[in-house]
Amino acid sequence: MTRKSLITLVVMALLAILPPVFYWTGNAFYLDLATRLTILAIAAVSLNLILGYGGMISFGHAAYLGLGAYAVGIPAFHWLYDGIGDWATNGLIHIGIAVAVSAIFALITGAICLRTRGVYFIMITMAFAQMVYYLIVSIEHYGGDDGLVIDTRSELPLLNLDNPLHLFGLAYVSLVVAMLLVNMIVNSRFGMVLQAAKGNNERTVTLGFNTYLYRLTAYVISGAMAGYAGALLGNFTTFISPEMMDWRASGELMFMVILGGATTIGGPVLGAAAFILLEEVLVDTLGWLESPLHSLLGTEVELSNFWHLPFGLLLIVIVLYVRGGLMGLLGRGED
Amino acid sequence: MAALLEIKGLNKSFGGIKATDDLTLSVETGELHAVIGPNGAGKTTLISQLCGLQRPDSGTVLFKGGDITLVPPHRRARLGMTRSYQITSLIMEMSVIDNIALAVQAREGHSFRFVAPARGDRQLRDRAMDLLRRVGLEEKAEMRTVALSHGEHRHMEIAIALASEADLMLLDEPMAGLGAEETRAMVDLLNGIKRQHTILLIEHDMDAVFALADRISVLVYGHIIATGTPEEIRGNEAVQHAYLGEEA
Structure with a gap:
């Protein structure tokens, strides 16, 4: 086993064990902290798929967190005030909406953003995220920039998300699945093309790959995963506001990835942990x-x-002097 | 022999400079056709247009009888055309074998396959290893590409071109920047693969061209001034004047 995978395993083991122990010993606050960390780590892992492995520096990833959170908040709002059916509190429906809306948003914006490169790509991804931000700000019905309280958490089979341990457990398992998923994707044939296009796009195109489509696909997968994280975040905070998808929030996700170490599976998790x-x-x-x-x-x-x-x-200091982020620092001496 | 590639009346200008000037050329199936020309003759512009990275102002390019003048680069690769680069264009962060395996992967159609690990795919790896053996790099397979020498990078370029099993290989100055010994190794390598592939060789190194080519076309200021066997070209006065300069 490489040192990096060992570090990843240790981090994941600590993350599994410590928060419940804190909770049972009367420090519920630390469980909350760990839940937030875990949810943001999912978003960071999803961002790493495009930023680290795909070389697409998206500065608008928090938009998906917001879309996912509002996918929980808006149905819950109508359930409470308009008395629409109980389906509106069904967590599977919330998650379905969060993932679908995020994927569609990623598909439409990605199709445009991916026609640009470098600084232009960074700016345009940020512009689209700010667009969603101002859209939510302008909808008074859902609280505008005051935000919206989610009165009821998503209802899921077997789980009660009002129980902080259940919510943490769901977030933790989701993070593990997200990491396995990204690991599988980047090592597949698809992942090889994605990474090749990052290293040398022209060469990859002349080999016969339409790299635009590969990038767009990764962009959509990444957006959908971040939307899922957003649905969890909405359930965690039970208060959603446009703040969640502000460009600063996108910057924080980028920092987590770079701080922890892009192009490693565990890096973004380490980065999210260090950040929080x-x-x-x-x-x-x-x-x-x-x-x-x-x-x-x-x-x-x-x-x-x-x-x-x-x-x-x-x-x-870390960005300047530590190549490969914390994962690069701790896993030194191996390729 | 039938023409695999036919270029008719190709023109391309950059500002006031005619980089390609009414260029007509045909490459026949099975031959190694070399294009030579002094610096700035428009060799690289020609190859960019052939693989679709630049669009000609006018003229047509026929490949296997079909008009491909406006076909995008990744589709040309699908049609059976591959290129190597004058300036080494490899994916430096990836290992040597990953670079080759990617080219093999490209040969097998789309790569929207998300589940099975590509590095565990025997079919890809074995084929990539065969190709590395053909260019003499099997021992460097697992090394990072950036760690190899320039000469080895050139050999990797050939392995990638071979991986595509393309009907036409466009080789853009494979000897560029090679020392005398490395050049000999490259000539041997190309001698070994010629006949099995149709090759359009754009090259600066005269000795190499005359040792390898079946036919040679001479490009001067974007225009082909002569085409013929190495003997014919050697004896051509216009070529001597244009290419070798006044002192010849």
């Missing part, structure tokens, strides 16, 4: 420094609001 935990640690540390600083300066300073500053510096 670091955010938590920095906010805590800075908050803890507030009171000594208060007595020193005599004025109140809300230091924890500035956690982005050390965080950003750390990210810059």
